Amino acid sequence: MSPIRVMVVDDQQLVRGGFAMVIGSQTDMEVVAEAGNGHEAIRLAKTTPSDIVLMDVRMPGMDGIAATEQLLAVADPPPKVIILTTFDLDEYLMAAIKAGASGFLLKDAPPEDMLNAIRTVHSGDAVIAPGPTKRLLAKVATAIPPDPGDTAIFDDLTERELEVLIAMADGLTNQEIAAKLFVAETTVKTHVGRVLAKMGARDRVQAVVAAYRHGLVTPGH
Numbered sequence: 709m710s711p712i713r714v715m716v717v718d719d720q721q722l723v724r725g726g727f728a729m730v731i732g733s734q735t736d737m738e739v740v741a742e743a744g745n746g747h748e749a750i751r752l753a754k755t756t757p758s759d760i761v762l763m764d765v766r767m768p769g770m771d772g773i774a775a776t777e778q779l780l781a782v783a784d785p786p787p788k789v790i791i792l793t794t795f796d797l798d799e800y801l802m803a804a805i806k807a808g809a810s811g812f813l814l815k816d817a818p819p820e821d822m823l824n825a826i827r828t829v830h831s832g833d834a835v836i837a838p839g840p841t842k843r844l845l846a847k848v849a850t851a852i853p854p855d856p857g858d859t860a861i862f863d864d865l866t867e868r869e870l871e872v873l874i875a876m877a878d879g880l881t882n883q884e885i886a887a888k889l890f891v892a893e894t895t896v897k898t899h900v901g902r903v904l905a906k907m908g909a910r911d912r913v914q915a916v917v918a919a920y921r922h923g924l925v926t927p928g929h
Contacts, residue, residue: 717772865906
């Protein structure tokens with residue numbers, strides 16, 4: 709199996725080097741490009757295909773939000789983007805979701821969390837800050853303008869699929885959902901896939917946002 713190709717985008721060379729060293733130590737992934745700003749990342753994406761982009765949210769010239777949006781538009785096929793953030797930058801999260809990010813990672817997260825996030829997103833899942841997931845989800849949820857009027861997006865979901873969606877909104881992983889619902893993890897993956905397909909959601913993040921926006925779940929429920 710080919711290694712996961714990762715591009716690291718951060719304006720601090722020491723940070724990039726640290727990430728690259730950790731990623732390069734893994735047998736199932738490799739760093740194929742490093743960029744110091746959004747413009748450089750977009751330029752590199754046209755010639756150096758990557759599967760995952762670790763994107764710092766705050767950079768001079770072009771920030772991670774704008775870079776994510778443009779990167780997904782110019783790269784073929786587009787990579788999946790994990791936004792590097794901190795708690796004091798929560799205002800960027802909703803914009804990052806709209807731009808197409810598939811995950812969020814705290815910049816001071818342990819190396820194993822970063823590696824798990826890369827593998828998780830590459831496998832087709834989406835991740836929101838491993839570790840303090842619920843708190844971050846709650847902060848994201850409070851920034852979402854409610855629109856309870858149109859709940860048709862949930863009409864095709866079965867009772868079990870609704871349970872799975874609510875568990876996703878709680879920040880539970882597939883493994884945790886499986887334990888909660890007393891089913892196999894492969895069954896959960898099937899349910900998640902059906903939820904995303906029926907809702908027309910790009911990934912888990914988008915589905916969870918819709919669940920909050922349309923009142924299926926509420927912050928602190």
